[in-house]
Amino acid sequence: MTGDASIADRRITVGILRYRPEQDEAPVVQSYEIPYVDDMSVLQALQYIKDHIDGTLSFRWSCRMAICGSCGMMINGKPQLACQTILRAGNQLPLRIEPLLHFPIERDLVVTVSDFVSKIESISPFIIPKYPRTLAEGEYLQTPTELTRFENFSDCINCMLCYAACPQFGENPDFLGPGALALLQRYNGDSRDGGQAERMKLVHTENGAWSCTAVGYCSEVCPKHVDPANAVNQNKTNSALDFFLRFLPGRGTIERSA
């Protein structure tokens, strides 16, 4: 597809929700007609528009191979990565592209990510050692089984599709959300980590695990099979058990990754 528009004798209409704060009161749909080949991705369609039709169109992208997490947007009503969505694959035409749901729009398809970044930072996203270790003690040893317990949660590329999918985040923007809670479980479930009690304090709150109603759509849209729904809901179990068992003497916070 790249560059050679003359090859394509088919054309499609792409409707994009535009928003330019300096001139628009509210977002408005703008349509573009572009040449079309079967194996075009939505990202390539956007790049064609920006390169040949309308240079003012703004959107985030980088790797174009579903690993950087930049190009998340609503494509025909579903949160998807633009680079990974191929036009041939059953998408209805005309194509309708909107910025990720539930986030404030900065411009066109670019949404505000600072709130999400704060949430990621708030869950202590680093190994908190169980006890002080010296370099002389050498590396941590971890079995494949121990790795399997949290590995999928570490695959998150911070694309925020799960937040666009989550209706409870849409209702309550203070909800920590699937991505942050998946990252939380990535650390709580890591055998090297000793910071479960600290992170569970966030889980126990109304904006922690308890805003989730197990819709499960977050895990469906995740391009990396992180399964954030599992991260959140297994922490409901942890949090609920801890709610009652915390009064037992000598009991720390329950973390059932083992």
Add this chain to the structure above:
Amino acid sequence: MRRPYLRPIDRHWWAKPPYLAYTLREATGIAIAAYALVLMAGVICLALGRSAYDAWLGFIASPLSLALHVIFLVAMVFHVWTWFAIMPKTMPRLIVGGRYVEPQLITRAGIAVAALASLGLLLVARWVLP
């Protein structure tokens, strides 16, 4: 200049795909609660005496009640199905013999156990009841 625009959420998201399936799943709770109310009515009528309880029995035998309980049964079966579909999400990854246990396996095992449990109760009731 920055002037972030937050689109208002769709107030009817719960009635549309992909969330409609979730709402229907949650609606099985209504049937479960309604069945509890029917049973509670029976217990209260039992406490009130023979004539009150006979009235409840009359209702239970009525076509309306039978239709209602068919709806309850459909809802219960749908509940079994969706309950064990979501149950693996509330558990940490199960690792047996060094290998990850797929959630579908847990779901199928749960449904099998539920089928056995209900069947078992039916047989026990058949045996115990006069």
Add this chain to the structure above:
Amino acid sequence: MKRSISPIFWLMFGAGGMLAALFGPALVIITGLAVPTGLGFSPTSMDYAHAIGFARHPLGKLVLLVVISLFAWHGAERIYLTLKDMHLGPKHLLAWLSYGSAGAVTFMTATALLAIGL
């Protein structure tokens, strides 16, 4: 950081849901379909004499209270969350109505069972 009290209701929702998943279909069949129509069961199994005998027994009381109460709490949690999703009222009102109803069901059932005596 303020803990949520949701765990209380979630655990009861879970217990009720598991009970309903394991025994719900059989219970509905027995009490609502098979016995009233006499299909596979004698229609007199639930008559006054047998019912009062069951409800007088401590285990019978326990079964009735646990089933009715947990089913009610399970339903209450789901109804509360669904009504909240539907924006049918302020969430504290919806919570009081839903959980309050389940509490009322539990209280009324326990009272009736106590009144039935031994």
